[in-house]
Amino acid sequence: MDETQPSPVLTDLTELEEQVVNTARCGKVAKPATTMTVEELAITDDPELRVRAEVLRDLLRGLHGDLDPRGIRIVDVRVVGQLDLDHVTAVTGLDLYRCALPESIVCRHARLRYLYLNHSLLTHLHASGLRADSDLFLRDATITSTNKDEAIRLLDAHIGGQVDLDRATITSTKGPALNADGLRTDSDLFLRDATIIGIGEFGAIRLLNAHIGAQLNLSRTTITNTNGPALNADTLRIDSHLFMGDATITSTNKGGAIRLLGARIGGQVGLNRAAITNTEGPALAADDLRADSKLFMEDATITGSGGLGAVRLVGAHIDGQASLLMSRLDNSSGPLLVLHEAQITGALLFPPAVVCPAGRQGMSRCGCPDSNRTITAHGLTYPILRETSWRQWLHLLVHHTTTYWPQPFQQLAATERTAGHDNNAREILITQQDDLRRRTPQALGNRLARGRHALWGWLGRYGYRAQRLVLALALVLTFAAGVGLLAGHVTTRPGHHAAEHVPPVTAKPDTPGTPCSPVELIGLGIDRGLPLGTTGIRAHCDLDTTTGWGQTFTATLWALQALLWGLATLAVAAYTGLVRKPT
Structure with a gap:
């Protein structure tokens, strides 16, 4: 037969086929x-x-x-x-x-x-490049593929309406259950209450570079892949929301059970009450995700594995609040939560007990028994914390991060300062310096530099508690006054004391000295200890430096004067911010 001729129309129709033709003509x-x-x-x-x-x-x-x-x-x-x-x-x-x-x-x-x-x-729907003017519906359908690469293939298809697979059961024993790379829909993609089983490294559901014109809804869906990702949706674009509430996701894949790397979501991302498990990698890998609204993971149960973390939001941008109120978050061989360089423009809601079950606060010299449960937060920015106090978050930064980074402390301090809690901000920055010396002492220099840093922390709390220096000044000056008073009661020879009235030039050597009054002795100690200025008391009451005791008290007051010089300098520097805090 000439292949250029149209194929013949079937005319030997059965009774049922005649009915199909006739009903199609009359609607x-x-x-x-x-x-x-x-x-x-x-x-x-x-x-x-x-x-x-x-x-x-x-x-x-x-x-x-x-x-x-x-x-x-x-x-x-x-x-x-x-x-x-x-x-x-x-x-x-x-x-x-x-x-x-x-x-x-x-x-x-x-x-x-x-x-x-x-x-x-x-058994199979192969629709690559399909153009549908309206909808594609497979509600409650059963698609089981055992000898094809995919159960449903929609590569580069363009659906002018919805794609609805609600309550569908889609199974492939050789590859993805749904392969829709490059799919474009002008409306929603629904997979609610569906059961999806695929196998292999390409994913049970593939939506790479797909563009969903409204929402993608996988609520209450069960997705399983024992040898790859459950949802592979890198660079997916959704014009509205992504909902996966109450979904059950099971995967065995080093790259992630749910992969949303570089995805763009035009609305909310909802994972409330989802149960996501990956025995070889992250449960959620969403590096560079951008969501134009909120992120919800409330009451979710997340189990991941490996060094990439259980939940990865590296470089993600959430244009709203991030509610990470998970009921459980586990990773036995790596970080629980990786928020490196993530940006959250709304509140960050995070229960500290998810990481530290005891809900400890602040920095402890004894460490934390749950310190193996870690997070990564350097580069993370947020305007406000909720569901966790600043002390609890500080505890996570100190005891539940693997490496010292200054930025998380600075971010927390900035948040508290913006809220008007300057005292809290100073406490955070003091803890930062303590953590710096504890975890990266080599960053401070040699042993002498580390000693200076420790002394600076003890005396002035690194400049954030300058009033401690003022108190130290007062104590040293009081001690100097006490040294002066003591000098007036130490006998150097008969009739003379280490501190006494200055004798007139015409006085004979054997003339007994005249004791100074207690007030004069206190003034002498202060005068000798002051770095700058004098009281004038030494013109008529001073130390007798010709005696051994007089020289001892003089040397002691010189040492106190040097200490006062140092404390005064540090106090001025702390109040004026001249001392640069190491980071």
């Missing part, structure tokens, strides 16, 4: 008198329940005359043979309700009005 539903389950239909040989795939192809091509705009609508039949719609431009839509298509459907680069396969059973 009615074709339905046989006998009904079976779709599982029974898939294996039946009853001619009264069987329609050849070629008849449906001819109808869609318009070879049986004008068809009603309502489309070809058929219930409870078995389609015999593969329904081959490759490159077909259909004149109307196709609605197969509760039908069996055991030899699959192929519609590569076809142009269909719509395609409904609700409650139907099929």
